[in-house]
Amino acid sequence: MNTTPLVQGYEVVIGFETHAQLCTRSKIFSRASTAFGAAPNTQACAVDLALPGTLPVMNHQAVVCAIRLGLALGARIAPVSVFARKNYFYPDLPKGYQISQFELPVVQGGVVEFFLGNEKKSVRLVRAHLEEDAGKSLHEDFFGQSGIDLNRAGTPLLEIVTEPDMRSSEEAVAYARELHKIVTWIGICDGNMQEGSFRCDANVSVRQPGQALGTRREIKNLNSFKFMQQAIDYEIRWQIAQIEDGHPIRQATVLFDPDSGETRAMRTKEDAADYRYFPDPDLPPLYISDQMVQEQRALMVELPRSMAARFVAQYGLPEYDAATLTQSQAMAAYFEAVAGGCGQPKLASNWIMGEFSRRLNADGIGVAQAPVAPAQLAALIARICDATISNNAARQVFDALWADPAGEVDAIIDAKGLRQMNDSSALEQIIDAVLAANADHVAQLRAGKDKAFHALVGQVMKASKGQANPQQARDLLRVKLQ
Structure with missing residues (x-):
């Protein structure tokens, strides 16, 4: 059964090329710094400027990063790979060519798995x-001049290329988010999209079902997930409109303008032959021994997908919860600390994915900056489980903890008078008074109007100032009404 979504009768086909800037202190072929934010052209050495007589020297840490990515994605790490010169002429490319890899890349194959809603997806690399x-x-518009900053020249990148496996903008964004999570999780890229550390190019085409792949257009340098989806959606609509009007799609590189919400052609898209690739004579083949791979394998942290599977097996969580909680190492560690402290992993998951995440997003902070410590949230969940407080009261306690990180759960409960009334004799007296004062609701209930019961429960909660145990109140109320 074909479950591929169609847009106006067309199938969307998307592939990605992602440039992940590697976490190295120096550049890939020189010792110049990769630190962000320096004054223009202050971090470009003779090698980066391609001055005569200079030679590139491979950065060992960049190779380590490539190995770690290959291990994380289940890819083949080539024992021998070759560097090539990719020839093109732009003002910001001093040598007139870029040192890259073509026929023999260092990482070959692999797969990225992720959830789109509750559906598991995979994209082949x-x-x-x-x-x-x-x-x-x-470009300085005010002065009508342009300049070149070569600080980024020579910064080490891993270009990660997918098969055209994605069929919607939502799926493409979910893939990009997952890849972003992986490269930051294993520590090879800081993932800062605003600084250009994680840049995505989306190759988009459309076709009618059963037809050959359509002509693709490449949307360059998408540096936010929001703009990524907007750009792909616009490009899909544009291509379909062109085809419906009888115009051919021509291969091109396009840019997305967030202000207009449209893509615009920048240049015709080059093919590999246009770049005149040939092996770089200044760089020998890159040899990676099995020992080097095994050393990095031993140093690898538990990967997100493995950790998610463990959360399902160890804590009995749904797959969706496990995938959400492993969006970052900090979030996963926070969950395990809370679950271990309260012994209620599903409740811990609900609170972290719900109220905790909502407050993080509202305040624009990460897990590490959260004012509520895992031990505090675990203590709060424990007080819900032992019926000391209701869920509504728990939210009040959580708000107090967020406002005052030095707060203590039991002290806040007592100070706010939030302890539930579990004394059945005291609760019976309140119920008797409520029934006596609400004879009309009792009559409606006996006449078969079930909504009257909920109204009576509300009156009991109001009379107890919210301290009655809701379930106990409902049970005693049913007994009284019988």
């Missing part, structure tokens, strides 16, 4: 290859 970044053109 073609390759991930090491390369250097180019510089940056700076």
Whole structure:
């Protein structure tokens, strides 16, 4: 059965090329710094400037990063890979070519698995290859001038290329989020999209079901997940409109304008032959021994998908909960601390995915900056489980903890008078008074109007100032009404 979604009768086909800037202190072929934010052209050495007589020298840590990605994605790590010169002429490319990899990349194959809603998806990878970044053109509109900043020239990148496996903008964004999570989780990229550390290019085409792949257009340098989805959706609509109007789609590189919400052509798209790839004579083949791979395998942290599977098996969580809680190492560690402290993993999951995450998003902070410590949330959940407080009261306690991180759960409960009334004799007296004062609701209930029961429960909760145990109140009320 074909479950591929169609847009106006067309099938969408999307592939990704992602440039992940590697976490190294120096550049891929020189010792110049990769630190962000320096004054223009202060971190470009003779090698980056391609001055005569300079030679590139491979950065060992960049190779380590490539190995770690290959291990994380279940890919083949090539024992021998080759660097090539990719020839093109831009002002921000001093050498007139980019050192990259073509026929023999360092990482081959692999897969990225993720959830789209509750549906598990996977995207196959073609390759991930090491390369250097180019510089940056700076356009000063006020003066009508342009300049070149070569601080980024030579910054180490891994370009991660997928098969055209994605069929919607939602799926493409979910893939990008998962890849972003993986590269930051294993510590090879800081993932800062605003600084250009994680840049995505989306290759988008459309076709009618059963037809050959359509002509693709590449949307360059998507540096936010929000703009990524907007750009792909616009490009899909544009291509379908062009085809419906009888116009051919021509291969091109396009940019997305967030202000207009539209893509616009930047240049015709080059093919591999246009770049005149050939092996770089200044760099020998890159040899990676099995010992080096095994050393990195031993140093690898537990990966998100493995941790999610463990959460399902160890804590009995649904797959969706486990995938959500392993969005970051910090979130996963927070969950395990809370679950261990209260002994209620599903309740811990609900609170962390719900109220805790809502407050993080509202305040624009990460898990590490959360004012409520795992031990505090665990103590709060324990007080819900032993019926000391209701769920509504628990939210009040949580708000107090968020406002005052030094707070203590039991002290807040007592100070706010939130302890539930579990004394059945005291609760019976309140119920008797409520029934006596609400004879009309009692009559409605006996006449078969079930809503009257909920109204009586509300009156009991109001009379007890919210301290009655709701379930106990309902049970005693039913007994009284019988």
